[in-house]
Amino acid sequence: MRGYDQRGHGMKTGAKRFRVDFDVIESWVEPRTRILDLGCGDGTLLARLRDNKTISGYGVEISVHNIIACIDKGVPVIQADLDTGLQDFEPDSVDFVVLSQTLQAIRHPHYLLREMLRVGREAIVSFPNIGHWLARAQLGLGGRMPRTPSLPYNWYNTPNIHLHTLRDFEFLCRQEDIEILERRVLDRHGRSGMLAHRLPNLYGATAMYRIQRGPGMSL
Amino acid sequence: MPERIPEDSIGIVEGAVEHFDEPLELESSERLEAFDLAFETYGTLNPERSNAVLVCHALSGDQHAAGYLSMEDRKPGWWDNMIGPGKPLDTERFYVVSINVLGSCKGSTGPSSINPATGEPYGLEFPIVTVKDWVASQIRLMDRLGISQWRAVVGGSLGGMNALQWAIDYPERVEACVAVAAAPKLSAQNIAFNEVARQAIMTDPEFHGGRYYGGEKPRRGLALARMIGHITYLSEDAMRDKFGRDLRKGQPLSYGFDVDFEVESYLRYQGRRFVDRFDANSYLYLTKVLDYFDPAADYDGDLSRAFAHSDNRFLVVAFSSDWRFSAERSREITRALYTNNLDVTFAEIESPHGHDAFLLNIRAYHDMVATFMDRLSRDAGL
Numbered sequence: 270m271r272g273y274d275q276r277g278h279g280m281k282t283g284a285k286r287f288r289v290d291f292d293v294i295e296s297w298v299e300p301r302t303r304i305l306d307l308g309c310g311d312g313t314l315l316a317r318l319r320d321n322k323t324i325s326g327y328g329v330e331i332s333v334h335n336i337i338a339c340i341d342k343g344v345p346v347i348q349a350d351l352d353t354g355l356q357d358f359e360p361d362s363v364d365f366v367v368l369s370q371t372l373q374a375i376r377h378p379h380y381l382l383r384e385m386l387r388v389g390r391e392a393i394v395s396f397p398n399i400g401h402w403l404a405r406a407q408l409g410l411g412g413r414m415p416r417t418p419s420l421p422y423n424w425y426n427t428p429n430i431h432l433h434t435l436r437d438f439e440f441l442c443r444q445e446d447i448e449i450l451e452r453r454v455l456d457r458h459g460r461s462g463m464l465a466h467r468l469p470n471l472y473g474a475t476a477m478y479r480i481q482r483g484p485g486m487s488l
Numbered sequence: 489m490p491e492r493i494p495e496d497s498i499g500i501v502e503g504a505v506e507h508f509d510e511p512l513e514l515e516s517s518e519r520l521e522a523f524d525l526a527f528e529t530y531g532t533l534n535p536e537r538s539n540a541v542l543v544c545h546a547l548s549g550d551q552h553a554a555g556y557l558s559m560e561d562r563k564p565g566w567w568d569n570m571i572g573p574g575k576p577l578d579t580e581r582f583y584v585v586s587i588n589v590l591g592s593c594k595g596s597t598g599p600s601s602i603n604p605a606t607g608e609p610y611g612l613e614f615p616i617v618t619v620k621d622w623v624a625s626q627i628r629l630m631d632r633l634g635i636s637q638w639r640a641v642v643g644g645s646l647g648g649m650n651a652l653q654w655a656i657d658y659p660e661r662v663e664a665c666v667a668v669a670a671a672p673k674l675s676a677q678n679i680a681f682n683e684v685a686r687q688a689i690m691t692d693p694e695f696h697g698g699r700y701y702g703g704e705k706p707r708r709g710l711a712l713a714r715m716i717g718h719i720t721y722l723s724e725d726a727m728r729d730k731f732g733r734d735l736r737k738g739q740p741l742s743y744g745f746d747v748d749f750e751v752e753s754y755l756r757y758q759g760r761r762f763v764d765r766f767d768a769n770s771y772l773y774l775t776k777v778l779d780y781f782d783p784a785a786d787y788d789g790d791l792s793r794a795f796a797h798s799d800n801r802f803l804v805v806a807f808s809s810d811w812r813f814s815a816e817r818s819r820e821i822t823r824a825l826y827t828n829n830l831d832v833t834f835a836e837i838e839s840p841h842g843h844d845a846f847l848l849n850i851r852a853y854h855d856m857v858a859t860f861m862d863r864l865s866r867d868a869g870l
Binding site for chain 1: 819826831832833836856859860867
């Protein structure tokens with residue numbers, strides 16, 4: 270195995286995966302659709318969507334260890350490195366492309382977002398918000414790179430090379446002409462609390478978006 | 489010879505041959521009036537006949553995939569690390585059938601068999617067969633064994649192509665398909681290597697238009713063909729690791745054309761050994777089978793249309809250092825299956841061993857096949 274398991278995409282590395290967003294994804298995905306789950310890990314999400322929403326789906330994973338776990342769950346998975354795009358997948362070949370807690374670990378996030386919207390009619394993206402007050406406090410007051418429950422790494426071993434805030438993400442969407450259909454912000458406890466709703470970029474620990482191609486988006 | 493049979497081995501196995509009288513119409517539009525298929529089986533067919541797995545061999549393989557033929561047998565079958573009790577193709581659960589292909593020389597009808605029309609070996613009178621013809625012949629044996637559906641058809645290299653052809657031609661007779669180190673068709677480079685191998689055989693002065701049976705065989709040509717094949721089975725790294733530029737027995741350079749380097753000695757040994765166990769005409773026929781394999785050809789080159797009627801589950805595995813049938817070729821297969829919304833899992837296993845990796849016990853690869861087979865068996869309630 271390539272040592273990809275150390276590098277990892279997103280939160281699957283070592284520590285327990287931070288997946289408070291699965292409930293929201295499940296509520297967003299329409300039944301009997303076709304789904305691509307990028308960085309699908311051990312296939313938990315797809316197995317759940319298959320059982321609860323009769324979707325047909327494929328995982329995309331780089332780790333052989335995770336691929337074997339997917340096979341065990343009966344989840345089809347295609348090995349690919351997300352940093353090289355989604356060349357194996359045809360345009361408009363799925364309804365939803367899901368990227369859960371992984372965007373911040375991708376080498377060219379804007380390119381992958383474009384790829385997702387090339388392959389899927391819609392995309393669902395979730396990521397940890399570095400603009401959360403706890404992270405801000407650690408950097409602003411403590412003067413150290415933030416380490417939070419959703420971002421448990423040290424600066425030198427983090428796979429999260431492209432951390433960003435909600436505002437950063439939304440700015441990128443505008444720039445790329447990506448249309449935001451829906452946003453859900455979860456606080457540290459995985460709830461859509463009042464504060465996270467009012468001041469999402471400060472109190473949101475996890476941000477979730479449903480996006481689609483804007484009218485002028487170039488593919 | 490094995491001192492004793494290892495515990496995880498299927499043990500001593502026995503081959504069988506079935507004869508088929510009904511003519512087989514071939515893709516070439518020739519026909520084979522009658523034919524034999526030689527095969528071995530491992531494990532027990534359950535009363536529901538739902539646990540049968542077909543194993544397909546590669547170019548120079550045969551039906552002897554697992555176990556030992558006798559206590560004098562020096563080595564077990566070619567896929568013994570894959571097939572046996574507790575192994576990925578677990579003979580405690582599955583009934584594994586391994587069939588020698590038509591055109592080969594290990595008991596199934598091929599160019600070295602007697603042509604009933606002439607009473608002489610066929611030689612080059614043997615009709616050209618294809619992977620499609622193989623599947624058509626194999627289904628006859630399947631019917632005779634009383635098996636209505638293979639739980640899986642599993643093969644590596646040319647055997648993987650054989651497995652894919654099953655999903656194309658008889659999707660309802662197969663649940664799943666495991667294609668390891670395969671390709672959707674040969675590249676020009678692949679065909680070029682095959683052609684050099686064939687020319688080596690056909691230009692051997694002992695070839696005599698394929699009518700060499702009973703006399704001197706085209707040994708040098710076949711050995712040379714095998715040496716060429718072996719170069720394509722190994723990666724450059726594997727060759728460097730195995731031989732480097734090591735000199736034979738530490739001898740100094742000969743400043744002549746004798747064997748100097750270990751790699752030369754290895755290739756010559758492989759060539760010589762092959763000649764004793766393989767028929768040169770069969771090598772010609774089987775390399776042609778490879779060259780002709782192209783299931784997309786019937787569909788304007790669109791491989792995905794070839795799988796349009798398939799509803800099977802697939803495991804497609806490639807190896808990083810395989811340059812004969814590279815991982816990209818397996819990705820082509822995977823893309824065609826994905827386009828049909830078929831249940832396909834693809835992985836590229838990290839290995840320095842080149843194409844030959846499919847024969848080796850590589851942990852991630854074997855775990856993957858084992859897990860896939862386990863899932864199949866659970867889903868089928870075995």
